[in-house]
Amino acid sequence: MSTISNPPAAAGSRGAGVPRVIVATTALLTFISFWRAAAIVLNDLASSAYYAGGEAEAYIGKTAPWFILAIMLFSYAVRAVYVESCSMFVRGGVYRAVKSALGGTLAKFSVSALMFDYVLTGPISGVAAGQYLAGLISDLLVHMHISGPLAPASISIISAGFAVVVTAYFWWENTKGVSESSEKALHIMKLVTVMVVMLIAWCSYTVIVRHSALPPWPHPRNLRLGPSALGWLAHSSLPHMFGIIAIFIALGHSVLAMSGEESLAQVYREIESPKLQNLRKAGLVIFIYSLVFTSLVSFFAVMIIPDDVRQHFLENLIGGLAMSLEGPILVRLLFHAFVVVVGTLILAGAVNTAIVGSNGVLNRVSEDGVLSDWFRQPHPRFGTSYRIINIVVFLQVVTIIISRGDVTFLANLYAFGVIWSFAMNGLSVLVLRYTRPGQRDFQVPLNFTINGVQVPVGLGLITLTLFLIAFVNLFTKPVATVAGGAFSILLYIVFTISERRGHHTNAARVEMDQFNLALEGELTPEGVGARPGNILVPVSNHYALYHLGNVLDRIKPGRRDIVVLHIRLLRRSASGENELDVDQLFGSIEQHLFSQALSMAEKRGKSIRLAVVAANDLWDGILRAATALKSSTIVLGHSAKETTEEQARQIGDRWEQLGDQKPQFNLEIHLANGDKVYKVLGPHAPNLTGNEVNLLHRLWLRFSEMLAPQELHHHDVVHFALEEVQKELDDGREDEVVKRLRAHLDANQTKRKPTPQDKLN
Numbered sequence: 105m106s107t108i109s110n111p112p113a114a115a116g117s118r119g120a121g122v123p124r125v126i127v128a129t130t131a132l133l134t135f136i137s138f139w140r141a142a143a144i145v146l147n148d149l150a151s152s153a154y155y156a157g158g159e160a161e162a163y164i165g166k167t168a169p170w171f172i173l174a175i176m177l178f179s180y181a182v183r184a185v186y187v188e189s190c191s192m193f194v195r196g197g198v199y200r201a202v203k204s205a206l207g208g209t210l211a212k213f214s215v216s217a218l219m220f221d222y223v224l225t226g227p228i229s230g231v232a233a234g235q236y237l238a239g240l241i242s243d244l245l246v247h248m249h250i251s252g253p254l255a256p257a258s259i260s261i262i263s264a265g266f267a268v269v270v271t272a273y274f275w276w277e278n279t280k281g282v283s284e285s286s287e288k289a290l291h292i293m294k295l296v297t298v299m300v301v302m303l304i305a306w307c308s309y310t311v312i313v314r315h316s317a318l319p320p321w322p323h324p325r326n327l328r329l330g331p332s333a334l335g336w337l338a339h340s341s342l343p344h345m346f347g348i349i350a351i352f353i354a355l356g357h358s359v360l361a362m363s364g365e366e367s368l369a370q371v372y373r374e375i376e377s378p379k380l381q382n383l384r385k386a387g388l389v390i391f392i393y394s395l396v397f398t399s400l401v402s403f404f405a406v407m408i409i410p411d412d413v414r415q416h417f418l419e420n421l422i423g424g425l426a427m428s429l430e431g432p433i434l435v436r437l438l439f440h441a442f443v444v445v446v447g448t449l450i451l452a453g454a455v456n457t458a459i460v461g462s463n464g465v466l467n468r469v470s471e472d473g474v475l476s477d478w479f480r481q482p483h484p485r486f487g488t489s490y491r492i493i494n495i496v497v498f499l500q501v502v503t504i505i506i507s508r509g510d511v512t513f514l515a516n517l518y519a520f521g522v523i524w525s526f527a528m529n530g531l532s533v534l535v536l537r538y539t540r541p542g543q544r545d546f547q548v549p550l551n552f553t554i555n556g557v558q559v560p561v562g563l564g565l566i567t568l569t570l571f572l573i574a575f576v577n578l579f580t581k582p583v584a585t586v587a588g589g590a591f592s593i594l595l596y597i598v599f600t601i602s603e604r605r606g607h608h609t610n611a612a613r614v615e616m617d618q619f620n621l622a623l624e625g626e627l628t629p630e631g632v633g634a635r636p637g638n639i640l641v642p643v644s645n646h647y648a649l650y651h652l653g654n655v656l657d658r659i660k661p662g663r664r665d666i667v668v669l670h671i672r673l674l675r676r677s678a679s680g681e682n683e684l685d686v687d688q689l690f691g692s693i694e695q696h697l698f699s700q701a702l703s704m705a706e707k708r709g710k711s712i713r714l715a716v717v718a719a720n721d722l723w724d725g726i727l728r729a730a731t732a733l734k735s736s737t738i739v740l741g742h743s744a745k746e747t748t749e750e751q752a753r754q755i756g757d758r759w760e761q762l763g764d765q766k767p768q769f770n771l772e773i774h775l776a777n778g779d780k781v782y783k784v785l786g787p788h789a790p791n792l793t794g795n796e797v798n799l800l801h802r803l804w805l806r807f808s809e810m811l812a813p814q815e816l817h818h819h820d821v822v823h824f825a826l827e828e829v830q831k832e833l834d835d836g837r838e839d840e841v842v843k844r845l846r847a848h849l850d851a852n853q854t855k856r857k858p859t860p861q862d863k864l865n
Contacts, residue, residue: 123702124620127686128627128717132671132725135376138386140286143293145367145390148225150296150397151454154447155232156361157402158418159515163357165328166411167320169402171358174322176395179362181566183387184548185530186365188563190372191380191546192536205535206528212599214528215469216592218366219462221521223591225363226274226458226500227507228514230267232419233451235511238262239420240444243427247437260509267455267504274456275497278463280745281488283721286374292449299446300397302439303422307404310430316407324350333357335580349576356523356577360515361398363522366529370461373674374720380545401425419511422447462496463489474603477692485744487645516581520588523574530567534560619695619714621686627732632713634665636734641712642669642726643741646700651741651774656708665713667733668701670694671725672718689716723758727785730769731762737770738785748773748781759785 136144160168203211241262242254254262310316320326324347331338333353343350368387375382405414405421409428417424426440467489470480483490507513533548537560550562578585624631629638639659641652655666672689698714705712715733719725730738743751751773759766768786775781792800800818808816832841 122620123698123714124622124633125690125698126624126627126632126713126715127621127689128624128715132717132719132728134374134719134721134724136286136371136374137376138382138389140290141368141371141375141382142386142389142393143289144286144371145386146293146296146393147289147450147453148367148457149363149365149390149394150293151229151232151451152361152363153394153398153401154236154422154451155228155419155511155515156358156363156398157405158421159360159512160354160358160402161406161414162418162512163329163333164354165320165326166406167322167326167328167354168358169319169399169406170322171354172361172402173395173399175355175358175361176391176399178569179365179394180387180391181548181562182362182365182526182530182570183368183391185533185563185566186369187380187383187387188544188546188548189529189533190369190383191544192533192540205532205539210528212474212596213592214525214532215465215474215599216595217521217524217528217588218465219521219595220588220591221363221366221518221525222458222462222465223496223499223503224514224518224521225461226271226455227267227503228511228518229451229454229458230270231263231504231507231509231511231514233270233448234263234266234509235259235419236423236444236447236451237266239417239423240440243423243437243440247433263509263511264504264507265509267509268501270452270455271459271497271500271504274452274459275493277456278459278493279483279486279488279490281486282745289453292453296397296446296450299442303404303425303443304396304400306429306431306439307400307408307425310408310428311404313430314408319403319406322351322354323347327354329353333580335582337579352572352576353580356519356573356580359519359523359573359577361394362526363518366525367457367461370464384546458500459493459496463492466492466496469599474599476602476605480691480693482645482647482693484645484647487648513583516584517587518584519577519581520584523570523577524588527567527570527574530563530570534563534567537563619690619698621690623686627715627717627729629734632667632715632733634667634713634733637736638665638667638713638733639737639739640667640669640726640730640733640735641739642671642729643697643701644670646697648741648776649700649704650776651739651772652701653704654774654778654780655739656705656710656712659710661710666705666710667713667715667735668698669726669729670697670716671722671729672716673722673725674718674720689718721758723755724761727755727758727762727769731767734767735769737772739772739774742773742775748775752781752783756783756785 157168157172160172164171206214238254238259242259245251246253327350329343329350334340334343337343337353343353368383368390371386372379372383375386401422405417405425409417409424413428414424422443423440426443427436429436429439466475467480469475470477470492479492479495480489481491482488503514503517537558541558548560548563548566550560550565552559552561622631629636639655641655643649643652652668659666672694694716701712701714715729717725717729719728726738726740729735738755740751740755742748746754752771755771759769766786768784771783771785773781773783800821803821804816804818807821829841832838
């Protein structure tokens with residue numbers, strides 16, 4: 105078992121007593137603007153615009169757009185609950201937050217519901233994207249007079265097949281550990297915005313030309329609640345006797361429009377300062393964007409697409425809308441293709457988000473001891489928690505196959521996880537108002553104090569509404585109730601058994617090294633016990649510690665200190681925490697990793713220093729740790745995801761973003777076969793080859809004779825040549841210079857083989 109202490113000196117290995125691990129509680133995070141945060145959330149949230157309106161109309165009729173609008177307005181209130189949850193700073197993600205408020209049993213249930221949500225997010229997004237693709241193919245076949253419209257069975261096969269392919273692709277990307285990019289999310293949302301603006305403008309023109317009428321008002325008498333919409337209430341008179349029940353049934357069938365809200369809490373720790381203020385700005389941007397996009401798509405579809413035609417496009421609503429606009433058929437087909445491309449990007453992104461979110465949630469549950477460490481064991485090659493990823497993707501693929509490409513079937517199931525995860529979060533925040541009273545940076549509005557006791561009316565009404573919708577859905581969506589309930593109960597049983605087994609097997613960890621965990625606010629050479637100029641060796645996978653072995657073999661004792669650093673990458677796991685407990689940063693996986701490192705050092709009679717810190721970007725975390733520790737050399741193992749050149753380029757790009765005071769580092773990338781690549785991060789004198797030195801000397805001799813009696817130095821020749829290149833670039837001849845440079849590189853590639861001692865940027 106690990107212990108926490110603050111000894112004065114850093115122990116090097118077992119020979120010096122119990123090894124000491126510096127756990128830096130201040131995470132080395134990279135921060136993003138609220139615009140980028142909003143883009144990340146909208147990549148998940150906006151995907152529902154592609155299927156929510158059609159699914160709602162299939163159950164409640166033409167009045168569905170009004171209920172979609174109501175849900176989108178209500179989403180702002182739900183988002184306020186998430187903002188308060190983030191501002192309360194409850195450590196540990198959804199499991200610990202609910203556990204601290206409601207206890208372990210409901211905490212496991214809430215995680216089960218959230219996992220059901222994530223497991224369904226991927227399939228419904230992938231199948232919806234497949235429906236749009238199949239719809240475009242069908243329209244093209246008809247337009248080209250190749251065949252008639254595709255049969256529903258063919259469309260379903262295409263949809264399911266496409267969803268499986270997309271899921272398999274992102275399974276491999278996540279297994280390799282390819283990280284998400286806020287830059288990519290921002291570019292996608294720019295493209296989506298272009299499509300949305302074009303769609304709204306064209307739809308508005310069509311509505312004006314055709315004098316289209318608004319959908320029927322959201323009155324209970326305008327609802328068309330058939331047996332499929334009523335579920336187990338089909339033979340009950342309650343929906344007809346009480347209009348409010350019919351309203352909640354309609355809201356329950358429209359709640360899909362609000363999916364993706366939990367993504368806001370996931371990006372909270374990444375938002376730049378002032379954190380809460382920027383979170384609220386991001387929330388406002390998300391609200392306006394999703395309100396306009398999701399609501400108007402549903403309204404325009406009812407107003408523009410003829411009723412008999414629209415029934416064939418409920419699973420492909422924006423595609424049907426594109427084909428029903430005023431204008432030439434060829435232009436409409438081109439716009440339809442654009443809609444499909446944009447839809448595929450954003451829906452495929454939601455598939456990836458589902459895998460990333462599931463992986464993050466189950467990792468957090470495993471870190472909390474609810475799941476055994478077996479689930480978090482790293483991939484032998486990539487170092488990712490591949491077992492969790494495999495299980496999640498397996499469940500998603502099985503779900504896609506069972507659905508047979510039916511979006512409606514998936515939407516029913518998806519609604520279960522969506523509404524219950526929201527409801528449990530609302531209840532948790534409500535309970536924490538009383539169990540953890542005190543000043544908060546943000547509270548859901550409408551709070552009154554009676555006899556010194558706060559009455560959170562706004563939060564209470566939101567939570568009550570969520571639970572009413574959730575309970576109504578239990579009776580109106582029988583398939584979802586059975587499937588979601590069975591999944592949640594099964595996962596709850598797995599959690600419970602695994603947690604009890606984990607408690608019984610804790611004693612087995614005694615076989616590994618015991619560690620004193622020393623808490624430090626920041627990484628410093630003094631805290632770690634390493635002198636400036638030390639060698640930093642980041643490690644992440646106990647299967648791949650060959651680079652540490654190479655360093656230990658070559659460094660003589662006492663010459664330079666070796667700091668073994670583990671960067672704990674923070675995953676998006678529905679958690680708004682921005683600081684972490686020790687046991688969240690140092691668990692059994694880290695204990696095993698450092699035990700292996702200590703064993704290697706002990707066999708060689710060397711000492712090492714150990715440190716753990718959290719970051720949300722690997723390269724940035726390594727560089728900032730090296731800066732804080734005043735390291736001179738960074739030694740990396742070869743990444744299984746990219747070449748050494750690409751690995752060096754990525755860390756070089758991160759080095760450029762460090763800020764004004766950027767220290768120079770020697771970078772070594774070690775390959776498993778013993779080869780090494782040497783780089784230098786930062787401005788430095790180039791390591792010229794003999795040919796380059798001879799060429800410089802010949803030019804110096806030639807120009808010296810011509811310029812005599814003026815004195816000319818070798819560096820003058822270099823400076824002059826660089827100035828000439830800069831002048832060509834400034835004169836707009838960049839393409840020509842790049843072409844010549846590329847030809848030079850290609851010619852030299854065959855002449856010269858790089859040696860391990862080359863030092864390049």
